[in-house]
Amino acid sequence: MPSAPEPSPGRPPQARLTGLGVGMLTLALMLGLGCVDRWLGGASLTAYGVLFLPVSVLTALWVRPGDLLIAPVALPIAFAGGLLPVVDGDRGLGSYVMGLLTALATQAGWLYAGTLVAALLVLARRVVLVAHRRTARSRRQPAAS
Numbered sequence: 001m002p003s004a005p006e007p008s009p010g011r012p013p014q015a016r017l018t019g020l021g022v023g024m025l026t027l028a029l030m031l032g033l034g035c036v037d038r039w040l041g042g043a044s045l046t047a048y049g050v051l052f053l054p055v056s057v058l059t060a061l062w063v064r065p066g067d068l069l070i071a072p073v074a075l076p077i078a079f080a081g082g083l084l085p086v087v088d089g090d091r092g093l094g095s096y097v098m099g100l101l102t103a104l105a106t107q108a109g110w111l112y113a114g115t116l117v118a119a120l121l122v123l124a125r126r127v128v129l130v131a132h133r134r135t136a137r138s139r140r141q142p143a144a145s
Contacts, residue, residue, distance in 0.1 A: 016062060016063065016064030016065070017062050017063055017064060017067075018064060018067055019063070019067035019070035019074070022059055022062065022063045022067065022070055022071055022074055023070065023074040023077070023078070025059075025062075026055060026059050026074050026075060026077075026078035027074075027077065027078040027081050027082070029055050029058075029078070029082075030052065030055060030078040030079060030081060030082025031081060031082050031084070031085065032082075033048065033051045033052075033055070033082060034048060034082040034083060034084065034085040034086045035085045037051070037085075037086055038085045038086055043085075043086045043087070043088065045086060045103055045106065045107050046110075048082070048083070048086050048107070048110075049107050049109070049110025049111075049114075050110070052075075052079055052082075052110050052111070052114045053110070053113065053114050053117065055075075055078070055114070056075055056114035056115065056117050056118040057117060057118070057121065059071045059074065059075060059118055060072075060117070060118040060119075060121035060122050060125070061121065061125075063122070065125070065126075065129050068122045068125060068126055069122070071118050071119075071121075071122050072115050072118050072119040072122060075111075075114055075115050075118055076111060076115055079107075079110075079111050079114070080100075080104060083100060083103050083104065083107075084100070086103065087099035087100045087102075087103045
């Protein structure tokens with residue numbers, strides 16, 4: 001039985017996540033980072049936004065080719081879900097919802113930046129995938145003379 005090829009140091013592992021897997025992983029990572037941010041830094045929204053950028057890159061790189069369009073869609077949902085432990089809500093549910101909406105409004109730059117990075121990476125992966133398919137198709141077809 002042939003063994004699986006070893007991943008090269010500069011490339012991500014060959015394991016790819018489905019659309020649902022990417023959504024679940026991203027949400028879990030952002031919730032975890034939100035809890036760590038709350039615990040360590042006293043709920044710094046800027047630190048949370050900065051931590052969102054590497055999660056966006058990982059999401060775009062680990063999604064499988066058939067589910068490439070899921071990554072930029074799952075990221076804003078995970079960003080909002082991860083804000084839940086970070087926002088302040090001292091005076092009940094209304095205060096908590098207002099804190100969440102305020103955090104989403106004030107941190108929209110980080111949200112847009114991470115989503116844009118993921119969308120550009122997904123687009124680049126899609127272009128490379130289509131180019132590989134075209135070259136493989138042209139190699140299979142005999143030369144028309």
